[in-house]
Amino acid sequence: MEYGTVVHSCCCGCGLEVVTPLTPTDWKLTFDGEAISLWPSVGNWNLPCRSHYVIQGNRVIEAGPWDKTQIDAEKRRDKAAKTHYYSQTESPRAPKELKPKPTKEPLGTTAEPATIWAKLRRWLG
Numbered sequence: 001m002e003y004g005t006v007v008h009s010c011c012c013g014c015g016l017e018v019v020t021p022l023t024p025t026d027w028k029l030t031f032d033g034e035a036i037s038l039w040p041s042v043g044n045w046n047l048p049c050r051s052h053y054v055i056q057g058n059r060v061i062e063a064g065p066w067d068k069t070q071i072d073a074e075k076r077r078d079k080a081a082k083t084h085y086y087s088q089t090e091s092p093r094a095p096k097e098l099k100p101k102p103t104k105e106p107l108g109t110t111a112e113p114a115t116i117w118a119k120l121r122r123w124l125g
């Protein structure tokens, strides 16, 4: 959690470390109190084993190999998602104009809050 990253040993058993960054455009780690799930699937295209699986509810579900076309498509999707996401966050919307909240006088106002309002109005000029 601290580093926003999940590191696990490749589930095929080759023992190589698989690093999955947790970001809005990468993986999501969910823990329901009993089991963890990692989404989307983990595709180790850059490992010799080229394994591909989904971790859901503490279980590893084999997802079958992807061919080059699918890998390229995923790389494009990932790049597009990142470009889209970071272009949004880098230009945050202009802060909304600060307007005083419309204050509705509550029904059956007692003398006390009324005095406060009167004081406040005077104070605000």
Ligand SMILES: [Zn+2]
Pocket: 010, 011, 012, 013, 014, 015, 016, 044, 047, 049, 050, 051
């Ligand atoms: Zn492996």
